[in-house]
Amino acid sequence: MARVLGLGGVFLEFKGPKEELHRWYHKHLGMDMSPYGAGFIAEEQLMVLSFKREGENLPLINFRVDHLEEMMDYLKGLGLETKAIETVFYGKFAQFTDPFGNLIELWEPEVEPYKELVQTESKRFAQDSAEP
Numbered sequence: 041m042a043r044v045l046g047l048g049g050v051f052l053e054f055k056g057p058k059e060e061l062h063r064w065y066h067k068h069l070g071m072d073m074s075p076y077g078a079g080f081i082a083e084e085q086l087m088v089l090s091f092k093r094e095g096e097n098l099p100l101i102n103f104r105v106d107h108l109e110e111m112m113d114y115l116k117g118l119g120l121e122t123k124a125i126e127t128v129f130y131g132k133f134a135q136f137t138d139p140f141g142n143l144i145e146l147w148e149p150e151v152e153p154y155k156e157l158v159q160t161e162s163k164r165f166a167q168d169s170a171e172p
Contacts, residue, residue, distance in 0.1 A: 052099055056140030064139060068118065069103070069111075100145055108132045108148035130154040 054061055062073040071078040105111050108125060112134050116122050121137040131149040138144055 052101060054138075054140060054142045056138075056142070061140060068114070071103075100143060102133075102145040102147050105146045105148050108134055108146055111146060112136070130157050 056064075062077075065071045065078065066073045112122055112125060115136045120139065123135040125132050125134040127133075129150065130153045131147055133145060133147050135143060135145045
């Protein structure tokens with residue numbers, strides 16, 4: 041049976057002029073940009089796609105980072121609005137608002153606990169969703 045293997049793209053309407061957005065994200069977050077946006081190619085990609093999300097800040101994109109504290113210190117130094125880092129067993133999370141008013145979430149994963157969580161939750165969902 042055919043199945044989805046990963047995420048092909050997330051298409052969001054960010055505030056701000058396209059060229060300025062691309063330059064800012066390239067310069068300050070080190071993202072490789074193209075005329076279409078950013079692409080992520082890595083040997084190991086951890087990604088979550090949420091079809092439903094509750095809250096006032098919709099939609100929300102989450103970028104995986106390697107050193108969350110360092111990144112948040114840098115963003116604070118730029119004078120951006122940031123929220124405190126939250127730690128859970130599968131990683132650390134923090135949010136900031138870019139200069140254009142977009143809320144962004146950053147995640148530094150604990151890879152093995154995250155993989156175990158996903159495998160456990162996927163198995164549980166499959167079992168709970170199985171037809172009788």
